[in-house]
Amino acid sequence: LAKTTQPISMDSYEGQEVNITCSHNNIATNDYITWYQQFPSQGPRFIIQGYKTKVTNEVASLFIPADRKSSTLSLPRVSLSDTAVYYCLVLDSNYQLIWGAGTKLIIKP
Amino acid sequence: DTGVSQDPRHKITKRGQNVTFRCDPISEHNRLYWYRQTLGQGPEFLTYFQNEAQLEKSRLLSDRFSAERPKGSFSTLEIQRTEQGDSAMYLCASSLSSGRAVGETQYFGPGTRLLVL
Numbered sequence: 001l002a003k004t005t006q007p008i009s010m011d012s013y014e015g016q017e018v019n020i021t022c023s024h025n026n027i028a029t030n031d032y033i034t035w036y037q038q039f040p041s042q043g044p045r046f047i048i049q050g051y052k053t054k055v056t057n058e059v060a061s062l063f064i065p066a067d068r069k070s071s072t073l074s075l076p077r078v079s080l081s082d083t084a085v086y087y088c089l090v091l092d093s094n095y096q097l098i099w100g101a102g103t104k105l106i107i108k109p
Numbered sequence: 110d111t112g113v114s115q116d117p118r119h120k121i122t123k124r125g126q127n128v129t130f131r132c133d134p135i136s137e138h139n140r141l142y143w144y145r146q147t148l149g150q151g152p153e154f155l156t157y158f159q160n161e162a163q164l165e166k167s168r169l170l171s172d173r174f175s176a177e178r179p180k181g182s183f184s185t186l187e188i189q190r191t192e193q194g195d196s197a198m199y200l201c202a203s204s205l206s207s208g209r210a211v212g213e214t215q216y217f218g219p220g221t222r223l224l225v226l
Contacts (some may be wrong), residue, residue, distance in 0.1 A: 004186045032213075034214070040219075041219070041220075042219060042220075043113070043200050043201075043202070043217025043218050043219055043220055044152065044200075044202075044215075044217050045217065046214045046215070046216070049214065087151050087152075096154070097142075099151035099152050099153070099154075100151055101149075101150060101151050102150070102151050103151075
């Protein structure tokens, strides 16, 4: 099975850029790496997805190196409402869904 | 369509009782997933359906757990003879399959929080 590793928690301040890295090995070679955001008492919500290099959407960027053994979620100019838990999701080489344990991001004013 | 819905939102039961949860996915989505999440942990995959067919079931899933999606629309998750260790948030998600492996975007419901006394 693949294993993912994320920092347990991170702190930052409003207006800063935040980068959260997930390490993952033995992932499927032909599928996406996905990041989700979760607020308390809610289900996770899709943020961004990528296969390799860099992907950017209206809320985040995702950087994936060529070896795909890690991925970095970048949140530009965070606000208090970005306080949440962030998960990476990958498929392992047996096509099993593997969620990270999550990174609790706390944004301070 | 307002998204994935789950019912009930909260359930308290006594050990040994059976419980059943319902999930209504986004109407055009053909895939439906069930997860379990405990405090401070990421979602743990339980099972998923493509239309009415149950294609994958976690090897860690006890035989006390069973799920159905009889008409390829809503799904139910039943836990028989509940144990205190079953206390968790049960999440349902749906997606529109693009035909590849299960990496497409999933849309989650609000979850059902189960407490077994």
